[in-house]
Amino acid sequence: MTTMHFADYYDSPLGTLTLASDGNSLIGLWIERQKNYADTLGDDFTVKDIPVFALTKKWLDLYFEGKCPDFIPEISLKGTDFQEKVWKELLRIPYGQTTTYGEIAKSLTVKQGLKHMSAQAVGGAVGHNHVSIIIPCHRVLGNGGKLTGYSGGLAIKKKLLQLEGINSFPEDR
Incomplete structure (x- = not known):
């Protein structure tokens, strides 16, 4: 069926x-x-x-409208176990704040009791997020806050971050 x-x-x-x-x-x-x-x-x-x-x-x-919604529609995540863990970490990034691929890797390493996890592996999972914007993969930056890696394109990532009040990126300085 x-x-x-x-x-x-x-x-x-x-x-x-x-x-x-x-x-x-x-x-x-x-x-x-x-x-x-x-x-x-x-x-x-x-x-x-x-x-x-x-x-x-x-x-x-x-x-x-530039507001932080106080609810999330029902979402069904379908990916590998690793992808789903990464996507759930993305949902923990607050509106108007960012993190890095490396910080997500460190968080998952601790939660899973591992010695190391690749930031690149996290980036691969982030890049396969099926629910853009609501699962906020645009809030994930590269080392040093560098604007990198967005499946919708960096110009759109930057617009989403600016909508949330994030206006400064290392390459802009």
Whole structure:
């Protein structure tokens, strides 16, 4: 039995966003032309406004007004065990704050009782985040706060960070 997938669209200041759902949870949110665009949606889906999309659009409305939404729509994360752990770490990054790939690697190393974890491995998992913006992969920077690595492009990453009040990056100085 295959799961029915639904899609809808949202006109944002960044361009059209595509939303995907399994009928209950959000399974994808992509910016047009980003890497891995619609990778959890598949080819057989129905465009329909369902409750999780209405809630997601409300979240996006608040976010693009420069406000920190106080809720998150139901999200279903589907990836490897490692990817899902990284994505959950991303959800812990507060609005208007950033972290680095290395800091996430250190945090997961401690939580898992490991001796070392590669920041590059974390970067690979961050880059496969299916729910852009809501799972805030844009808040992850390189060493020294360098603006790097965003599947939607660095210009969009910078716009998202600026929307959250982060306006200074090492290459801008």
